[in-house]
Amino acid sequence: MTKKSDDQKNSKPLVGLFITCLVDLMRPSVGFATVELLEQAGCRVEVPEEQTCCGKPGYNSGDLANARDVAKRVIEIFEPYDYVVVPSGSCAGMISRHYPKLLAGIPRWENRAEVLAEKCFELTGFLTDVMGFTAPAPLSDLSGRTFTYHDTCTGLREMRVKAQPRQLLRNLRNVEITEMKGTEECCGFGGTFAAKMPDISRHMVDAKIRRAEDAGAQIILGGDMGCLMNIAGRMKRLGKDIEVRHVAEVLAGRLDIPAINGKGE
Amino acid sequence: MESKSSEFLARSSEAMRDEHLQSVLNKLRAGLEYKRKAAILKIPNFEELKEHARAVKDHTLANLDHYLEEFESSVIESGGHVHWARTSADLNRIALEICQKAGALRVTKSKSMIAEETGLNTVLEEAGIEVTETDLGEYIIQLAEEPPSHIIGPAIHKTKQQVIDLFKNHHDLGERELESVKSIVDEARKVLRDKFCNADVGITGANFLVAETGRIGLVTNEGNGDLTATLPRVHIAVASIEKVVPTPEDASALLRVLVPSATGQPITSYVSFFGGPRKQGDPDGPEEFHVILLDNNRTDMLAGEFRDMLRCIRCATCLNHCPVYTSVGGHAYGWVYPGPMGSVLTPLMTGMGKAHLLPNACSSCGRCEEVCPMGVPLPDMLRQLRTIEREQGLTPAGWRWGLTAFMKLLQHPRIYHLGARWTTAALKRMGKKRGSIASIPVGSGWTKVRELPSPEGRTFQDLWRQKNRKGASGNE
């Protein structure tokens, strides 16, 4: 390698990809789409092997002791990076909004949590707000179908993600979102809530699906696998066929992968 | 009031099957959400007003001892009486004593969540006193013998036809037919006028207790509170200790965020400040004025991690914006306060034992905190209550151990990744045919109402390692 390319390489920010347990387990395609987008935006990406999950399920259920231990691990693993990017508003919110609360008052850790919080981003927020990522012309034209967008709660309220995915979809893939009513309302996922109170959760997700149908959507997008699995799973149970997809995949132009509520063999 | 919060799941399922209720809740959600938003858009510095309101309340709470004593001496100075009630039973006893001393046979009441909290009506009625609720919503549910389902619209769960049927059963309508909302309201006006004019004692709540002036503030659209505070011989105001504000100007500052948040109005038709008995030369007003201050665990809240909850000014906007409340309605919660604020207050006031499900009736969506004009961190408090639930061993064992095991596993990456690899492969096989899995053994609540979508079959970590290894060998 020449010295020049070394310099170039060093000027690129080094991103630690926090893959999230659900993407890791259920939908690796989202992870690869994320890496592709980050690289296109001019980042170097690493995926620390030691990572597991942000610990939100335990935190939200009152297991603070274990949640603290998990948080400390995540901090140790990710603090060497310039940025931590997460293809999920929920896990990004856990790291950047809740870790500092969780570790408040613990010497050394409080500060480390705050430092990590500052450099942790949800994917579309990072691409837009930090990298200023735009394409001179759309990379492909996916405008043939009707897309709607579900603003996932934590992405919207904890990570301030609202315009960014819409802007990227327009810019990269010529996709204009057809907004449904109540796009900022919860889909009924809520982590363990979906399994603890399934009937109420069903009531909420049915409202979401009704509204997507009313908007004439063919594809529902969102930035959180949990919410998307909830909507997709309910859609499948109801025998409805609006496709549910993660925004990262569409941004990467990957409409060829089966939807989350895809058909079997 | 007796708590039925332990029946939350059964009651909420029933509520979601009730078509009438669902139509009302849909209307509530769409209507009030829109009205609030429109009202706030008209106020360019609403955020600033919110911040100030919050600062007023924080200062008052931090000096609550001082302002409570100031309020007490101001009331006494204007010729009124202040009574201190540590518990619901204390408040009910004191109110009954005042009524009995006044020889009261008939009492009118304007809406008071505190009286709902203590179950005051039952106590007065058992002593042979006729109690009439005069807020139309409260009057409707009194006829229906039901608790309120919303803290500012107690009867919102009733459809128009249900109200007409209630009036038919309880009023002497003769040949008259009720049809329109106007005819219902006119009928109530006629009946309640009699009650107002013949009452011996009027009992009101209070939105504010003004320390400097010894006045209570009432915020209503109907004007029933004003008649209740003016016509009877005795006026009793019941209020909890955190309702105190230093000055009338502070009440005005809270009002600026309270009303738009509550109803989407810039202000209600009536905002009134009452205090003391009628003055010399006054042609009307009560001969006696009493305030009963209720604690009911609020000093504990003040001392502990739930102090921020005492900033709540009962605007109910967290109810109107809560996806769980607007799915199941207020009665599912089983006590006086429903929705997010109720899911915090109920366990703190009635005990965790009966109410521990309520903090779980939350998808952590954060809307309540987003719309709360007083910046009460409701989702954090609900989470904290779930922590207490766990500490007290009230979390169902399956959940408790399952999650603990999961959280431990997260700290052992090698075993975790092995498990993930195995799980995703197994799930892929299970869902091969349908593209999804209809039933899973762990967390079966999930598949009760929805499928588990099939995974792609390999973990990202696995594929990433493989790709990078290939990439590395390709470079060699």
Added chain:
Amino acid sequence: MNEQDVRKQDREKILGGVRSAVRKDPGHLASVEDLAKYWKSRPSAPRPPVGDDLVETFSSRIQEFASTVVRLDSLEAVPRYIAEYAGTGEDENITLVTGEDPRLENLPWDTAPEIRREVRKAERTDNIGLSQAFCAVAESGSIVLLSGKADPTSNDFLVDRHIILLAEDDIVPYHEDAWKRIREAGSSMPRAVNFISGPSSTGDVDLTLQVGVHGPRTLHVVIVPSNPS
């Protein structure tokens, strides 16, 4: 222990609980002097913008919800105007209930002989009441009325139709300004201070807004010049 002691004890227990809860709060001001200092340096409350034309702002805001407003050129025109407003068109007498307010007393009632003015506290069957506003607030479109001989509280809540006379100069921008006027007006607070911004209404049936539940079904504000020359 007698009853009074028990009560005293409850008071002490609550206040004691409050004291120990707030003692260590960083915002707790231990002494009266500290509190006084706090009040001296406390910044004034932020307020929503109100236009320069207070009469205009007041009128448009109170009319946003079901109230009506009229402006008259002179105070002398008031009795005649009320006769027209309240009359049925036939030659019937109009009973008008008012408090013992010298400002109302001095109006030229002889110009409206069909009005039978009754100076007293309103009763449940009274139809029309007239009050003069103590002041009004532009910010929220609110009339401020004070209890007393000049305007018994019953008169504001029992009549079917409430007419309120308001002098232009009595419109102030903010609630704070109204409180300032009230403080300056008398040595002590009146028993009742009412901010009235519309007729009695309810949304309790079917979430439908309906006017005229308990109090006045209509609220009509008559704005008059302050200095009748």
